Amino acid sequence: MLTPLENFYLQQEEPFGGCFMALRDLILKFDKDISPEWKYGMPFFYYKRKMFCYLWHHKKYQRPYIGIVESKHIEHPDLIIEKRARMKIMLIDPVEDLPVEAINSILKLALAKY
Template structure:
């Protein structure tokens, strides 16, 4: 039987499922200290027990996104703020190749902020 975290991914049809699973893999491979947990009814990723980012589906665009907890401190033109004060999101096209370099670049910035935040 699958736990809630694993179940999250398998509740979606293709290509959304594969996209979310690939995003999870990219995030977890970025740094060995990033851990996935089931928090707030979604897959959340922590770095040294500090919240880093999460995966979710955009209600309007119906595409997956990575929500960066301290996204407001990351300066990247591809991050969307929308109506959030702290979190910015990186919208992912589920029908296209993942922008792995872009994701890794933003993750590197997010890890730096997470490490140096009080």
């Protein structure tokens, strides 16, 4: 039987499914202390047992995004805050190649907050 976390990735329609799986792999490879979790009904990633980032889909823009938990004080041109107090998000175009350099840059900035 599959876990809710495994089901999340398998139930996504393309191109979201492949995009979310590629993002998952990229985040997990970024640092050995990042681990996948299922929290608040979505895929979360923890860094040394602290919430680090998560994946979700933006209803308004119809795009997947990476939510960065401690990003309130991070400045990066690809991060947007919207109405969140603590987190910023990075929208991802699911039909384009992942912006790996930008994602790694943001993850590095976020990791420095821990």
